[in-house]
Amino acid sequence: MMDFGYSEEGHQGSLGDLRLWRRILAYASSYRMALVAAVLLSLFLTWATLAQPYLVQTAIDRYLTAHEMETAARLSGLGWNSLYYGLLIGLVFFATFAQILLLEYVGQWVMHRLRQDLFAHLLRLDLPFFNSRRTGQLVTRLTNDIQNMNEMFTSVIVTLFNDVLRLAGILVLLFAMNPPLAAIMALFVPLALLITVFFARLARECFRDIRSQLAKINSFLSESLAGIAILQLFHRQNASRATFFALSEEYRRRTFTQIKLFGIFMPLTEFLGSAALAIILWYGGGEILQSRLTLGELVAFISYMRLFFQPLRELSQKYSVVQSAMASAERIFQLLDSKRHIDEPRLPLALPDPRGKLEFRGLRFAYDEDREVLHGLSLVIRPGQTVALVGTTGSGKSTLVNLLLRFYQPQEGSILIDDVDISQLSLERLRTVVGVILQDVFILQDSLLANIVMDTGRGRDEVEEILASTGMAAFVARLPQGLDTPIGEGGLELSTGQKQLLAFARVLCRNPAILVLDEATAAIDTESENILEQAITDSFRGRTSLVIAHRLSTIRRADHIVVMAHGLIVEQGSHEELLQADGHYARLVAMDLKNGL
């Protein structure tokens, strides 16, 4: 299987990957106008920023040093000049504000679309994909990687574009004023870039070290807090303290490395600025003495120099941001390109009114190539029949359910509902016809009612009716606010039994033709268990039901018991018949059913 090269930090995207750029731009294409506006604003801002020192320079050259002019004319000229300057800075303010908002707007919505696409794509992928991935990795794609890409829109366009433009503009102006001096100044560009890119690389490593140590401290802390009682009971406080202090010392040491690095590099760019100033004064002053430069131009030179070093510093900072954004983009698009293993039919059958006949025909299946779990299993369940699956761990019971839901594709054989191969149905239709109650439930942080109804659009009355008809109203009645009790995080914590009851209610809302129940293995409190037994009796009536059973009461309620071992059916029949036969089933019962999970 393809590996994504899970290297969050080490891998750096290449800036020149045109294919990647095209895909990114494709996402941004619906915001074309906004982007064009942002670029126009950029051009304006560059011009306006450069025009400011120019206005000061003209003021000096035309009016301040023009001793031969009349004072009144000099004053009014200065007044006009100042007015232009005032107008310009007002415009710059609004344009900058507009540009920041515009780009944030585009960036955020593009990222939202990308995140949404990625999430929907992930949900469509099938289980083998998830088995080979860590959830944390995928979550990182959805959150931090997308966040990183957002930087692309705000930083790349604003900073790269603005800064490059400004740098170029400044250099042009400088060359126009005094080519030799400008040439000297131009030498600072590669020098500053070199220093800062080098620094950015070191700083990244430094921060990574610090972050990873902080993560260590945090996970140690989180573990200690989770097990604080055990630590105290086993008298481990001193050992824990020593470990923590060592971690904390290492963290401090790493922050010191960072301090030293910053201590060396941060002043260095400033130093370049001061050095440039000194050169301008010395060399530029010399040029003035030889009348090749005016005093106003010298002052302008000094101002431009200030404008010059700021983008230079930012450029190199953003360089690493863009690099990591590109790396994120690459990972995201790779994930978006991952294919699923199970294909849905192009023209799915509707299966309008299923009767609920279920047939497993010669199923062979292996999760890993070399370990077959099912070895040609066949089983027919008549409409309305209740079948209990019994067997030890690893006998293949859960695999059967996984295949029935098409989480996986059997290597051989097929599964048919009403004599239709399930691969002819859309996954959604299949999973509506087959309702499953698994041991685990996905709980939304919402009311119990919302958790039962979900997207079925059922009304409160309908839910109450379903609950009443299966005896589950008692379960709801015991909760503090009935159907409106908030559950999930921050709400009521449901017990194992209550969770299974919720799953039951949820499935019944969908009125499936075939019901699959994976009975809870964990102990269930007696009251929930009584309600559950009632619910099972009521809802199995008139429905094809398949139960992975762990409780004797459930097994005895089944019309037919199927005993599985090592991926095959080894016995089937009624409870009495099987006990009589004195085979696998009798042994399982004797061993205590709880053992046969």
Next chain:
Amino acid sequence: MAEQTETTIEDPRVNPSSPSTARPQQAASRVPLAQLRSLILPSFRRYRLRVASGLAALIVVDFLQLIIPRFLKEGVDALAAGSASTSQLFRLALVMVAIAIAVVLLRFVWRYLIIGFSRLLEQEVRNRLFGHILLMDAPFFEKHGPGDLMAHSSNDLGAVQMACGMGVVAAVDALVMSLAAIAFMAAIDPMLTLLALTPMPFLAIATRKLSARLHRRFTTVQEVFSQLTEFSRTSLLSIGLLKAYTMEAFQAARFDKLGQGYVRGNLKVAVIQGLITPLATLAGSAGMLMVLYFGGRLVISASITLGDFVAFITYLYMLIWPMMAIGWVANLVQRGLTSLNRIHSLTASTPLLVDPPAAPGQAMVARPGFVVEHLTFRYPAGATPVLNGLSLSLGPGIHGITGRTGSGKTTLCRLLTRLYPVEDGMLFFAGSDVNQLPLDYLRAHIAFVSQEPVLFSDTIAANIALGRDGASREEIVAAARAAAIHDDIERLPESYETLIGERGVKLSGGQRQRLALARALLCDRPLLIVDDGLSAVDTATEHQVFSGLREHFHGKTVIVVSNRIKLLSMTDHIVVLADGRVEDQGDHDHLLRVNALYRTMHDKQMRQDDSGERQP
């Protein structure tokens, strides 16, 4: 130009993944400043030389930076007057470079000293906090959940560090720079100085107001971000369930809603961020405008020289950063104080469990037992008592404790292990009131297996040997065998050296429980308490383990909480709890006769008996 901090005013993108930055600033009751100082003052005192030299270096840097424009002015003036010579210009340039080099060196010095100090301080407070947490009791942890404490450890410490490091630097720097720059400007022309400065107070106020608001909005965004993360995490973790219920579209729609909220939150942040930066530029430029117009008039009227004019502009640029910094520092200090306040409320809290001083040379009790007398207990946050006048004697022998959920079984275990305080005269250990006994002394008698096994990210061997440092490999293996986990361990890639936990091998619930049991057995203490600690282990293994325990613990005290009749029937004495009281106690047969709950449990679990099972 003044020192720029590496962390800009506040960038929401600086660290989007930081864990739960999204803690609303709870208004912990205000504590007098003097008490807060007690947290950080010792560090300041210890490193006073370091801090003082750092600040001195910082101030020197500021003055050196202020001198550079003086040389520039000298040069420009000489050029304007036509009196400049190449050698004079060269000398000026050389001096400027020399000063710049000094600035580089001194900057390194202050950064190393002051920022380094803030890290040292952070370390001291962090260690103190952790040391304190280790001493706290269960009621404390009930009040402060792990997420809460984690947030204190990362965010609050970070805020304090920032305030004491960059905060101090920025405050001193801003103060010195602005005062000096203003003084230099005033020396050139006081009136012009006033005019040039008019926009600055507005900038300081606006930055302060805006960055406070930015922080609030940013906090909200972070909250939504962690919701988004949590939502995708839980969705992907339960992908099978989502698919089984065809919830894909439903989940995607909910994700969309969250995502839109996130976008809106970010845009709200952007509005403020989009104001702060151009505002600073605007204020600087407005000052420039003042200098250009009024300063220009002064040059024309020959009140000041052109060199003054240029130097003035340079000083003005120097003021922009300090003005922005004032607002920033105010927020930094405020946040640091709030965090310090929260940390203080943790370190100031004392455990409810008072630990009497250890009587020297108190000998261990060989066959300890507990006597519980009219024990009534309610949790600090609970309204109704969980234990309600419970009386019970637990001497040497094996005791089984059972009862419905909420009957008080786990609470009883927690009190026996002294995780929660009890009142005087209710709980006796080996004849003494537990409140008279040092915690460590009492706990040294007890080996405990909790309901949820607690394992640490370490090797299997280290996890088993948690309660006994320096246990030999043979002893560890023996304990693992007794807990029926040895074979499982042998099958792991690196046997006893296999790493478990976050970065290691995942164990099943049953394996984890048996590992926790092995740990307790290795301690070889006279009292063993197992709080439903084998619920995920199958009954056959459980049976095997407990048969071994009977021999091992002969004459010692074992207390086992369980709802499994088979296990209970193997104990000497069974206690049925109901509503925090002893409902019935006695042996298996006795309880079958007298206790309805016990009988029901028995019938349910043993139903196979009357369905033809042939018992051995």
